[in-house]
Amino acid sequence: MIEVVNLVKRYGKFTAVDNLSFTVPPGTLYGFLGPNGAGKTTTMRMIAQILRPTSGDILIGGVPTWEKPQVIKQMIGYIPDRPYVYDKLTGAEFVRFVAALYGQEGNTVERRMNELLEVFELTPWRDELTESYSHGMRQKLIIASAFAHRPEVIVVDEPMVGLDPKSARTLKDLFREYVGRGGTVLMSTHTLEIAEGMCDRIAIIQRGQLLAEGTMGELRAQSASGDESLEALFLRLTGGLRETTMDALFDE
Amino acid sequence: MSEVLPVALRLPPPQPSLGQLLTPKWRGALARSRSEERGRGARLLLFALVGAVFWTAAFGICYRVLRYVSTQEIGVLLASKMLGIIFLAFTAILLLSNIITAISSFFLARDLDLLVAAPVHWFRLYLAKLAETAGHSSWMVILIAVPILTAYGMVFDGGMLFPFVVIAALIPFVLLPATIGAAVTLVLVNVFPARRIRDLLTLVMLGAVAGLALLLRVLRPEQLARPEGFQSLVEFLELLRAPTNPFLPTEWAADMIMNWLRHVADPLPVALLYTTAGAFVILGGWLHGRLFRDGYSKSQEGSEKFVRGVTWSRWLSRLAGGLSPARREFLLKDVRLFFRDPSQWSQLILLGVLLVVYIFNIQSLPLFSGEEVPFFLVTAVTFLNLGLAGFVLAAIAARFVFPSVSLEGRQLWLIQSSPLEFSTLLISKYWLGTVPLLVLAVFITVVTNLLLQASAFMMAVSVGTIILFTLAAAALALCFGAYYPKFNTENAAQIPTGFGGLVFMMSSISLLGLLIAIEAIPVGAYLRAQQFDYPFRFTPLLGLAGLSVVAICVATTVISLRLAVRRMQALEE
Numbered sequence: 001m002i003e004v005v006n007l008v009k010r011y012g013k014f015t016a017v018d019n020l021s022f023t024v025p026p027g028t029l030y031g032f033l034g035p036n037g038a039g040k041t042t043t044m045r046m047i048a049q050i051l052r053p054t055s056g057d058i059l060i061g062g063v064p065t066w067e068k069p070q071v072i073k074q075m076i077g078y079i080p081d082r083p084y085v086y087d088k089l090t091g092a093e094f095v096r097f098v099a100a101l102y103g104q105e106g107n108t109v110e111r112r113m114n115e116l117l118e119v120f121e122l123t124p125w126r127d128e129l130t131e132s133y134s135h136g137m138r139q140k141l142i143i144a145s146a147f148a149h150r151p152e153v154i155v156v157d158e159p160m161v162g163l164d165p166k167s168a169r170t171l172k173d174l175f176r177e178y179v180g181r182g183g184t185v186l187m188s189t190h191t192l193e194i195a196e197g198m199c200d201r202i203a204i205i206q207r208g209q210l211l212a213e214g215t216m217g218e219l220r221a222q223s224a225s226g227d228e229s230l231e232a233l234f235l236r237l238t239g240g241l242r243e244t245t246m247d248a249l250f251d252e
Numbered sequence: 253m254s255e256v257l258p259v260a261l262r263l264p265p266p267q268p269s270l271g272q273l274l275t276p277k278w279r280g281a282l283a284r285s286r287s288e289e290r291g292r293g294a295r296l297l298l299f300a301l302v303g304a305v306f307w308t309a310a311f312g313i314c315y316r317v318l319r320y321v322s323t324q325e326i327g328v329l330l331a332s333k334m335l336g337i338i339f340l341a342f343t344a345i346l347l348l349s350n351i352i353t354a355i356s357s358f359f360l361a362r363d364l365d366l367l368v369a370a371p372v373h374w375f376r377l378y379l380a381k382l383a384e385t386a387g388h389s390s391w392m393v394i395l396i397a398v399p400i401l402t403a404y405g406m407v408f409d410g411g412m413l414f415p416f417v418v419i420a421a422l423i424p425f426v427l428l429p430a431t432i433g434a435a436v437t438l439v440l441v442n443v444f445p446a447r448r449i450r451d452l453l454t455l456v457m458l459g460a461v462a463g464l465a466l467l468l469r470v471l472r473p474e475q476l477a478r479p480e481g482f483q484s485l486v487e488f489l490e491l492l493r494a495p496t497n498p499f500l501p502t503e504w505a506a507d508m509i510m511n512w513l514r515h516v517a518d519p520l521p522v523a524l525l526y527t528t529a530g531a532f533v534i535l536g537g538w539l540h541g542r543l544f545r546d547g548y549s550k551s552q553e554g555s556e557k558f559v560r561g562v563t564w565s566r567w568l569s570r571l572a573g574g575l576s577p578a579r580r581e582f583l584l585k586d587v588r589l590f591f592r593d594p595s596q597w598s599q600l601i602l603l604g605v606l607l608v609v610y611i612f613n614i615q616s617l618p619l620f621s622g623e624e625v626p627f628f629l630v631t632a633v634t635f636l637n638l639g640l641a642g643f644v645l646a647a648i649a650a651r652f653v654f655p656s657v658s659l660e661g662r663q664l665w666l667i668q669s670s671p672l673e674f675s676t677l678l679i680s681k682y683w684l685g686t687v688p689l690l691v692l693a694v695f696i697t698v699v700t701n702l703l704l705q706a707s708a709f710m711m712a713v714s715v716g717t718i719i720l721f722t723l724a725a726a727a728l729a730l731c732f733g734a735y736y737p738k739f740n741t742e743n744a745a746q747i748p749t750g751f752g753g754l755v756f757m758m759s760s761i762s763l764l765g766l767l768i769a770i771e772a773i774p775v776g777a778y779l780r781a782q783q784f785d786y787p788f789r790f791t792p793l794l795g796l797a798g799l800s801v802v803a804i805c806v807a808t809t810v811i812s813l814r815l816a817v818r819r820m821q822a823l824e825e
Contacts, residue, residue, distance in 0.1 A: 050668040069671075071671070098670070100578050102578075102670060103576070103671065
């Protein structure tokens with residue numbers, strides 16, 4: 001469903017994404033992992049067409065994004081890592097606005113909005129300005145609005161940050177249900193237990209380059225790591241912990 | 253871990269210096285000034301040029317006035333009085349801006365969580381934030397004061413040490429309103445939530461400015477220039493000798509400077525100024541120690557839950573029913589955000605005052621009150637009025653249309669990732685800004701032309717030009733707003749105050765100048781026809797002039813909008 005081919009993004013002399021290629025099959029929950037500054041957010045923003053790649057291609061459903069940008073945007077629901085919403089709109093007005101951006105309106109949107117707000121327990125706050133929302137509530141509102149236009153692909157950056165355990169569980173169930181019905185999710189996360197438990201396939205990147213890709217089994221086989229947990233695998237692939245540094249920190 | 257000292261025995265950590273606390277601020281300002289943005293050289297050059305022109309003009313006017321005054325017998329007295337009045341005006345501005353700034357720097361700034369959570373002593377935090385508030389609120393006033401005080405120094409032979417005397421007078425002078433502003437804010441935040449306070453104060457400030465502008469206009473200061481205004485010279489001199497108010501620090505600061513210039517050794521104003529400023533800082537610090545923690549805690553709780561404009565939103569939604577859902581919701585969103593943000597809609601109050609003052613000025617012109625004024629002069633004034641109205645409209649476009657792209661700010665990701673075309677977004681923003689501007693433009697032009705008893709020809713020329721100019725100026729505002737966005741500004745009123753706003757104003761004024769220069773051809777021909785009493789005929793030259801005006805305005809509108817779309821497409825947050 002998502003094909004990333006030789007993708008490069010440079011900011012001046014700094015290369016954030018370096019010749020990255022991977023494929024997310026349809027109906028898959030795909031985990032996108034990497035240390036801070038690895039290039040995950042930049043890649044996801046390029047897939048959502050917020051950033052322009054320096055070179056390389058992104059194909060959605062086999063079509064390059066530059067060929068039919070509007071059609072492809074219509075297929076995607078993007079959930080950013082920072083929940084910036086319009087402070088002076090109410091929650092309901094915000095969801096309605098996002099649905100309209102994707103060309104949807106009327107009773108269908110109202111019904112779907114009510115369902116989504118109910119799922120995320122935002123109904124009591126639906127008619128209040130979002131400036132009075134907490135970080136987690138804003139995050140839930142953005143997630144709800146990304147589902148409002150029934151996208152075929154969800155690109156989601158760090159969805160669990162700021163969510164309470166119940167909401168995190170709801171989101172996990174939602175993603176699994178969505179994937180079970182044929183949807184595709186590309187999700188970046190630092191919570192390795194979630195990635196290990198939820199994702200069908202995982203890609204690990206560092207310094208903008210792909211380190212490993214596949215199912216948990218394939219990743220273990222690639223790195224000949226036996227029954228290692230994703231955390232151990234991730235740490236080993238990305239350079240591990242520097243225990244000497246820790247000693248230095250706490251020595252007087 | 254090594255031996256752990258019981259908490260009760262531990263000493264507080266060494267405190268950071270004021271310089272360290274303020275490092276992020278001055279480093280940030282330095283980094284911003286050094287940032288290698290596009291066109292930085294041109295930007296600096298333009299700012300330097302505008303600054304030099306302003307300073308030269310302010311210095312020139314002050315120097316001429318003071319030079320003239322100094323030759324009179326009551327010269328020094330008058331100069332002293334003028335300085336007192338200037339300082340009084342500065343204090344009024346400083347008080348208002350310090351209160352507004354103090355709310356941000358003491359209660360809403362993003363670095364506060366970090367500072368409040370750190371073991372920084374409250375008095376040190378107070379001093380750092382006071383310095384920040386005073387700096388933010390006072391730099392513009394000080395920039396304005398420099399040419400004025402330079403003129404004082406030069407006319408009254410201040411000598412080499414005069415700048416140091418001025419600096420010594422200005423430090424406590426700007427510190428006093430800052431301490432008062434911080435204290436007032438502190439008390440208010442303890443009573444109301446900070447976010448509501450800022451809204452309230454924005455309104456109070458606008459009301460004060462609007463009231464002052466109206467008062468000044470209604471008092472008709474031009475009448476003071478008439479000799480019959482002075483009833484008694486003795487009374488006038490008495491008024492000059494007496495200080496405005498001996499308890500006002502503005503008077504002490506003015507006295508400190510004037511005493512130096514008059515070579516009078518009087519330590520009283522210096523002592524009063526410094527002891528009062530010192531006492532205010534200490535009292536302010538004490539108040540901060542008592543009230544800040546509660547106030548800061550309260551300021552974190554207050555956000556608006558009241559939703560304004562639900563009913564009219566529905567009406568507008570029905571009215572815009574013919575538009576596509578994306579266009580309609582985008583339009584509604586912009587209207588809602590405007591009327592729910594007091595820093596935005598409250599500007600309409602100023603706009604109303606500006607309009608009243610403008611029309612009042614036109615009505616006050618002595619064109620039809622005394623001797624008969626030649627038709628030529630009336631037409632010339634009508635033509636000039638077109639230029640003035642155009643300038644006013646450009647300024648309004650700068651305030652309301654220019655910021656519209658910047659206001660998408662951090663939500664730009666939403667638009668960029670949605671299938672909404674940028675052209676749709678910009679066209680929506682364009683018409684939302686242009687339609688009210690057009691109504692205003694036609695209203696100003698028709699009303700003032702009626703007051704000026706303009707002929708039908710001049711009315712047609714004025715209304716036609718102002719409509720075309722408004723269409724072009726709004727497009728220019730949108731274009732420059734897209735090229736020079738400020739995505740991180742919280743206050744919409746600050747967006748057009750940067751380089752982009754300046755370039756927009758210069759471009760639209762140049763456009764206006766060009767239109768007026770071209771229209772001078774038909775207006776000149778019309779005037780000659782009226783003067784020599786022969787019929788006014790349409791000639792190819794007149795047609796060409798009219799067509800040129802239309803072509804220039806249409807081209808400016810279309811090219812600006814296209815450039816804005818292209819710029820939006822190239823924007824990467």
